[in-house]
Structure formats: C-alpha cells, structure tokens
Amino acid sequence: xxxxxxxxxxxxxxxxxxxxxxxxxxxxxxxxxxxxxxxxxxxxxxxxxxxxxxxxxxxxxxxxxxxxxxxxxxxxxxxxxxxxxxxxxxxxxxxxxxxxxxxxxxxxxxxxxxxxxxxxxxxxxxxxxxxxxxxxxxxxxxxxxxxxxxxxxxxxxxxxxxxxxxxxxxxxxx
Numbered sequence: 001x002x003x004x005x006x007x008x009x010x011x012x013x014x015x016x017x018x019x020x021x022x023x024x025x026x027x028x029x030x031x032x033x034x035x036x037x038x039x040x041x042x043x044x045x046x047x048x049x050x051x052x053x054x055x056x057x058x059x060x061x062x063x064x065x066x067x068x069x070x071x072x073x074x075x076x077x078x079x080x081x082x083x084x085x086x087x088x089x090x091x092x093x094x095x096x097x098x099x100x101x102x103x104x105x106x107x108x109x110x111x112x113x114x115x116x117x118x119x120x121x122x123x124x125x126x127x128x129x130x131x132x133x134x135x136x137x138x139x140x141x142x143x144x145x146x147x148x149x150x151x152x153x154x155x156x157x158x159x160x161x162x163x164x165x166x167x168x169x170x171x172x173x174x
Contacts (some may be wrong), residue, residue, distance in 0.1 A: 069164050070164040071164065072090055072094075073159045074090055074132075074160045074162075076158045076159065079117055081134075081135050083136060090139065091142075092143075093162075094144045095140075097144070098146065102166060102167060103164050104148065104164075104167045105144045105148075105165075106147070106150055106162070106163045107136050107149050108133060108152055108161045109136070109160045110132070111125040111129050111158060130149075132159075132160040133151060135160065136160040136162060146167075
C-alpha cells in the first residue's frame with residue numbers, strides 16, 4: 001500500500017480569486033479618481049499608447065463648434081408652442097439646407113420674458129422654450145436628419161430659430 005503525504009492546510013482557492021478581484025476593483029477606482037480632472041482626449045490617447053495601440057490621427061485637437069452660416073425662424077403667439085404661419089416654407093428650407101452632409105441644423109427655442117409668455121400648465125418659461133424648440137424640430141425632422149435642440153438662456157423673442165452651421169467634412173474611419 002502506498003502512503004500519500006498528509007496535505008498541508010491551505011487557503012481555499014476562491015479566496016485568492018476574491019483577493020484578485022478586490023485589487024482590480026481598487027485599481028479601477030484609483031484610476032477613475034486620478035483621472036477625474038484630466039483632459040479626456042489626452043487620457044484616451046495615453047491609454048491607447050500604453051496598451052500598444054496606434055495613435056488616433058482623426059482628431060488632432062478638440063472639436064470646434066460648428067460655424068453658423070444661415071438661420072430661419074418660426075414665430076409663436078404668447079404662451080403657445082404651436083408655430084404661426086409658414087411652416088411649409090421652414091420645412092422646405094430645412095430640406096434644402098440639410099441636403100449637404102457637411103451641415104448641422106440646430107433648433108433654439110426662446111421666450112420673450114414677459115409674464116404671459118410661459119407654459120400654461122407649469123408657468124415655466126424654460127418649458128415653453130423647450131416645447132417651441134421641440135415643435136419646430138418635429139416639423140423639420142423628416143427633412144433634416146442631423147438636428148440638435150437648444151434652449152435660449154436669456155429672454156428674447158417668441159421664436160424657435162433654426163440655425164444652419166458648417167460642421168466640416170464627415171470623418172471616415174478605416
């Protein structure tokens with residue numbers, strides 16, 4: 001009969017795995033905390049280089065905001081989010097403007113700042129400005145696939161302005 005040596009007492013294998021996972025989690029939190037106030041593009045470039053990846057040559061500097069070139073607007077009655085008048089003209093203008101893939105349309109809703117130009121349900125000027133921007137965006141969305149919405153911070157006119165901006169050539173990734 002063969003006698004095997006008595007096994008020595010050891011730690012369970014799951015304890016080693018748990019310790020590894022805990023150290024990875026602590027390392028992840030340390031990385032997040034250390035990079036919280038850094039430039040995101042520089043961090044991504046550093047991580048990519050650290051793992052042996054090729055540098056990203058598609059962006060050499062942070063993206064500039066698009067340059068505004070033209071604008072059209074829809075007007076509204078006080079307290080209303082339904083555009084007055086020529087919505088067909090605005091839709092046709094948006095269709096023509098959005099035909100160029102290098103442009104972006106931005107809809108900015110605003111209020112006139114008076115006590116009567118607020119959302120009837122919430123009594124909020126910001127909600128009315130957002131509703132105006134949303135209504136015009138819904139009107140021109142089928143004609144303009146590249147569309148963003150903004151709300152004017154300062155009181156101005158009872159409008160939703162559609163701004164055409166040159167965003168540059170589309171980036172083609174290999």
